[in-house]
Amino acid sequence: MNLPFRIARRYFLSRNKRSFISIIALIAMVGVGVGTMSMVVVLSVFNGMEDLNRQIFKTFDADIKITPVEGRRFAVSDSLLKAVQTTNGVSLVTQVIEDNALARYNDLQTIVRLKGVDSTFEQRGQLDTALIEGSLRLRTPNGTQYAVISEGVRNSLLISLEDYLTPLELWYPRNDRRTLNLTAPDAFNQVSVRPGGTFFIESRYDDYVIAPLSVVASLLQYDNERTSLEIQLKPGATPGSVLQRLKKAIGPDFLVQDRDSLNADLLRAIRVEKLFVTITLSMIILVAAINIFFSLSMLAIEKKSDVAMLYAMGATPGLVRRIFLAEGAIVALTGAVVGLLGGIGLCWLQQQYGLVSMGMVSSLVDAYPVKLDLGDVLLTGLIIILITITVSYIPARRAAKSGQFVRVG
Known part of the structure; x- marks a missing residue:
């Protein structure tokens, strides 16, 4: 972790340090938004494929x-x-x-x-x-x-x-x-x-x-x-x-x-694929959210004197940690909300107009089937919350300790 902090200090000595932090935060927001939208769309496609297979089974199986x-x-x-x-x-x-x-x-x-x-x-x-x-x-x-x-x-x-x-x-x-x-x-x-x-x-x-x-x-x-x-x-x-x-x-x-029991193997395969895709997309969102870690770390260094002033006014370490956690949550959740709305909108457009076709003349349906599930939306939101807490906690804790050190010194 020493290299990012050395880079951070170098930029903080320049005039554009605030704009640099804003750019990092914006990149994190966009990354989280794109990852969230991708997860909603892909999970909805898996739901649509499972629903389509059930319709196929219903045509022939008892x-x-x-x-x-x-x-x-x-x-x-x-x-x-x-x-x-x-x-x-x-x-x-x-x-x-x-x-x-x-x-x-x-x-x-x-x-x-x-x-x-x-x-x-x-x-x-x-x-x-x-x-x-x-x-x-x-x-x-x-x-x-x-x-x-x-x-x-x-x-x-x-x-x-x-x-x-x-x-x-x-x-x-x-x-x-x-x-x-x-x-x-x-x-x-x-x-x-x-x-x-x-x-x-x-x-x-x-x-x-x-x-x-x-x-x-x-x-x-x-x-x-x-x-x-x-x-x-x-x-x-x-x-x-x-x-x-x-x-x-x-x-x-x-x-x-x-x-469903007669076709358990195929349905199980779809669910296993959906699970691994969920894990993979979660890792991609986590990588995008690493930018939140860097932006908060830079912000903690820049605001060290302000944190010390808060301590002088009676603030506790818990309050300082919550302030920085809230900063990370604002960045991540803004991207998540935009991503969720974008994913829901794309799924609705696919259901109504079939924007992405199967590309095969002999396919059973013209366009990729999608089915939006509230459980998938809630799962995506939960993943974003966990990732946000994970990447924001360490910078928030360091900001609290750093401010205490300045106040004591």
Whole structure:
């Protein structure tokens, strides 16, 4: 710390010492303001990304999903279905069979994620906003079986919804053979469905084929077994409370998860990134606030005689420390208030007008999503207060001691 004080004394001997202190304080104010504005904007972008991912999950994933604790499948009994359907808050219960399968169309083939659902899936209406072609229908009154395919599967197999003569073939290995010879004619079960609609959400759902439950159960030889039960809640129902009631109703043999739990890894990754960005921006604000330390140190040297006069008038060391702390707070909080207002204003402009676009034609939204959270604003303010106290305390304490020394001498 000796070098800054030597530089300070050199400037204090010149005529421009006061203007120099003012410039240092102004730099500190601008630095704190820019850092504060950056923190508000960046944290709001992370909130917007988390909210956007939740909207994506809501398009495809169920409100609550029930799966077996052990194994991949479980038998669905009437008593189990009744226990789930009569739980307060439950609106629809969809029986699901999900597994990998081979899809063929003309001379092309690819591995897909096959999902068999019963008639309640169409009533949920989740994929309505994601459909880009065709309709969300899985069967017709005359018995025709349809499949709703993702855009990734359609592009891989070059499927045309207008071609009514070429079916989509689904293949799955038979599980009743002791030794599986993939070249044998009877090694695979095979069913045919007609592509009826195409949906697009994002890449993680780009290998799905959704087909009627009876078709998938026949292909996979599941009989009355299912891989999961998907639940849609009634309007106004709280997922957490319904989840607890379901756990009590169906017992410990089943895993009951809400939508956030199903996507916990991705949401956790977003929060961890947000935490590290918060720490990084706090360090940047701290570096900017170091100028407050230097300006207060210079001010303490310049006002040494004035502090001694205050002591002569009966001032205490605590009062002198508070004066210098208040000086640092004025500089830091002025920058913080300007930064907060600037950050809130930028977030509002982004929400209203989408100033910064995603820059990708295939993106789900045109502009970066932002969501202003009061908790983030309060956290930013708290960080500024802690930084201000940290960088102002040492100069304030030195000013109090220095004034005492002059008074005694």
